[in-house]
Ligand SMILES: Nc1ncnc2c1ncn2[C@@H]1O[C@H](COP(=O)(O)OP(=O)(O)OP(=O)(O)O)[C@@H](O)[C@H]1O
């Protein structure tokens with residue numbers, strides 16, 4: 350029981366510690382509404398990768414190619430917008446489609462050719478890095494002048510025009526925040542009641558209430574801070590949609606069940622009639638699509654495609670997944686955890702940048718966090734068995 | 735006794751692995767509502783024969799009939815569709831999933847479909863699992879428990895329950911008691927008896943002759959890829975053990991010179 354809780358709460362504790370340390374060290378700048386809003390936008394491109402990586406690690410693989418794939422596809426988006434002059438609503442699905450193709454290629458190498466994912470995607474890491482440099486070779490950085498595209502990484506959702514009511518507060522954000530809050534609380538209570546009605550054990554009331562209140566408080570606080578600033582950013586909306594979609598798939602659908610089964614025992618899954626190959630393809634394709642999304646979020650945020658875009662994203666995504674409770678031995682992990690993990694990684698970068706920490710030390714700190722997350726995983730796992 | 739209907743009939747099954755002749759022309763008949771014991775020394779070909787029946791291996795030669803119809807088993811899935819279920823020697827459960835999820839693995843119940851996504855009906859699966867485990871008198875704390883947290887005996891019971899859950903014609907158990915304590919073994923054997931009482935047809939592989947003696951109606955002994963004995967389980971345990979051992983070690987052979995080698 351305690352162990353379960355340590356595994357589940359480890360990342361929240363990590364996040365809390367990081368927030369407090371940086372808040373103190375930066376004399377409050379870190380938790381200013383402006384920085385929080387910023388932080389969420391910085392989390393976006395890591396979070397979507399981490400969600401995809403979660404599934405990849407659950408089925409016992411790894412994808413090292415996602416960083417430069419994201420960088421390359423971000424550059425492709427810029428090229429499509431700037432040189433091919435395609436409209437945004439064409440570019441986004443097009444690039445997502447490219448991402449899926451790239452993912453299917455990895456899936457082919459891993460599932461069909463039986464190349465270890467580590468090697469197959471390392472080739473991708475190198476290949477996409479080259480492709481990114483080729484794409485940006487003539488022009489160097491490609492400036493993206495498209496406002497609609499740049500809004501994804503920088504813009505905020507429009508407010509409800511209600512003159513006189515709550516001036517200075519972003520009412521649309523407030524409304525969305527309260528809808529999420531209400532949905533979360535009622536969902537949690539209904540779930541508990543249903544579980545009890547079917548005679549299953551539920552966690553003790555005090556633990557349930559504590560968890561409910563803490564989560565609700567965080568949602569409320571975040572809503573309040575964002576509504577008091579410029580509202581919900583489009584990036585936050587993207588994270589939310591990806592979270593809801595993948596949370597739904599992993600917890601409620603046959604596909605999700607099969608992904609976990611393949612991760613837990615591939616032989617058993619195969620013998621049960623689950624196609625391990627198909628699941629591998631689907632998971633890598635989803636990873637490719639999310640890499641494309643990540644690349645576009647990043648390019649949009651910088652309003653340009655750069656030669657260095659995507660560098661070390663894969664490390665942050667993998668670290669985010671491990672910090673978020675994904676197990677290195679496969680079969681275990683949650684989408685929600687990985688998004689929190691992404692927040693941890695983004696907070697580290699953001700906080701260290703605010704403090705002006707030298708980039709070389711930043712790499713070392715991020716590596717240390719990745720290592721500790723895996724050590725934590727192994728240590729807490731071994732004791733359960 | 736009159737109408738002993740065969741559920742499964744395997745004729746002259748041969749299987750080579752490179753140079754190894756794992757099966758050299760084995761015949762096997764399983765009748766309805768019968769427990770058939772399959773014994774033999776290590777590497778005698780027991781698992782191979784059962785993997786042929788469960789579609790995991792394609793035989794080099796031989797025919798298989800299910801309730802009188804000739805079938806070519808192409809895959810475990812195909813065999814499963816025909817009602818042949820195998821409980822594997824190395825447990826085929828996903829440790830990270832709960833009991834209900836394991837019982838329904840690969841045949842999940844769905845509420846509805848949204849595009850390509852089928853929505854799980856978790857409640858129905860949990861209820862069905864509870865009912866199944868109750869019917870087989872299997873004692874599990876909760877169908878929501880991860881199987882990782884269960885004992886070896888409980889896990890084996892779930893693997894067996896899962897194999898018998900869905901209109902199964904034949905359940906094959908490959909050493910279901912091999913990794914279990916005496917007490918846990920007894921429970922699994924009770925489960926086998928319960929399954930027979932409920933009308934199942936079962937093939938059970940074991941090295942523990944007492945186990946076979948306790949639950950089987952009939953016995954087949956394999957030796958070096960050949961059937962050397964086929965007989966009903968009768969008489970006292972000691973006599974039974976002595977006889978069967980003689981076949982296992984090759985001191986006796988009822989089918990010697992039967993011409994299995996040549997053709
Ligand atoms: N997949 C395989 N590839 C190569 N050889 C195999 C394979 N499966 C079985 N064999 C060989 O076939 C022979 C029969 O093996 P099998 O596993 O059927 O024996 P068994 O009777 O189940 O033995 P045990 O009691 O040890 O489980 C052995 O010599 C084994 O090495």
Ligand SMILES: [Mg+2]
Nearest residue numbers: 780781782823
């Ligand atoms: Mg065997």
